[in-house]
Amino acid sequence: MQIPEWLLAILALATVAIWVVGERRRRRVERRRFVRGYRFPDSVDRRLAVIEPDWTAHQREQAWSALREFFIAWQRSDGRRVALPSRSVERAWRAFANETSAYAEFCKAAFGQPIEPLEAQPFGQDPATDEALRRCWWQTCRDQRIDPRRPGHLPLLFAVDFYLMAIGGLHYTMAPPRDDRGDDGITPVGLLGDGDPDADRYGAADGDAPADGDGGHDGGGDGD
Numbered sequence: 203m204q205i206p207e208w209l210l211a212i213l214a215l216a217t218v219a220i221w222v223v224g225e226r227r228r229r230r231v232e233r234r235r236f237v238r239g240y241r242f243p244d245s246v247d248r249r250l251a252v253i254e255p256d257w258t259a260h261q262r263e264q265a266w267s268a269l270r271e272f273f274i275a276w277q278r279s280d281g282r283r284v285a286l287p288s289r290s291v292e293r294a295w296r297a298f299a300n301e302t303s304a305y306a307e308f309c310k311a312a313f314g315q316p317i318e319p320l321e322a323q324p325f326g327q328d329p330a331t332d333e334a335l336r337r338c339w340w341q342t343c344r345d346q347r348i349d350p351r352r353p354g355h356l357p358l359l360f361a362v363d364f365y366l367m368a369i370g371g372l373h374y375t376m377a378p379p380r381d382d383r384g385d386d387g388i389t390p391v392g393l394l395g396d397g398d399p400d401a402d403r404y405g406a407a408d409g410d411a412p413a414d415g416d417g418g419h420d421g422g423g424d425g426d
Contacts, residue, residue, distance in 0.1 A: 242266050245304070250265065268294075268358045274345055283333075283337070285320070287359060288359060292320065296319050324372050326393075350398070
């Protein structure tokens with residue numbers, strides 16, 4: 203029995219579509235693994251030491267690990283806007299971006315294109331920024347297997363300004379909200395965790411994301 207040409211064409215298109223989806227998934231996994239395992243060059247760490255002379259080597263390592271968390275949240279957001287919740291990470295990111303050649307190579311491997319460092323944003327400025335912060339919160343929690351509504355602890359990305367006592371730092375707490383936002387500049391994570399801006403992407407009421415396929419959370423700090 204001869205297979206109709208139209209059926210062969212459909213099968214060929216389906217094969218190509220499956221290959222394209224698989225290739226995109228493979229590339230996403232590859233890029234995420236690259237970020238997890240990336241070691242920031244010593245020259246970049248020296249730049250950060252000049253910017254933040256009071257930070258110890260361990261404190262700089264925390265800033266680099268938090269920056270990795272943000273880059274992974276960026277990757278997981280598939281082009282949707284994410285906002286940066288940490289002044290410490292902003293300073294580390296700018297130190298990295300100033301190492302032009304190393305940063306360009308990193309961006310090509312991690313994102314496929316250059317990205318400009320972002321300015322850290324507090325919650326409550328405007329609805330678009332709040333949504334971008336929520337997206338960062340949800341994607342960071344998903345990556346680390348933390349319940350974004352009832353976290354047992356804060357991801358480093360949202361705790362690092364407190365740990366490093368960053369000047370002008372953005373601080374988060376797991377305490378219940380007080381009048382939506384306390385007058386001490388501390389944002390309760392409930393404001394970030396109550397609504398997933400991308401829930402409709404997953405077709406799930408609780409907003410759980412599908413597995414990444416890259417082995418999931420690798421234990422938090424990336425051991426820079």
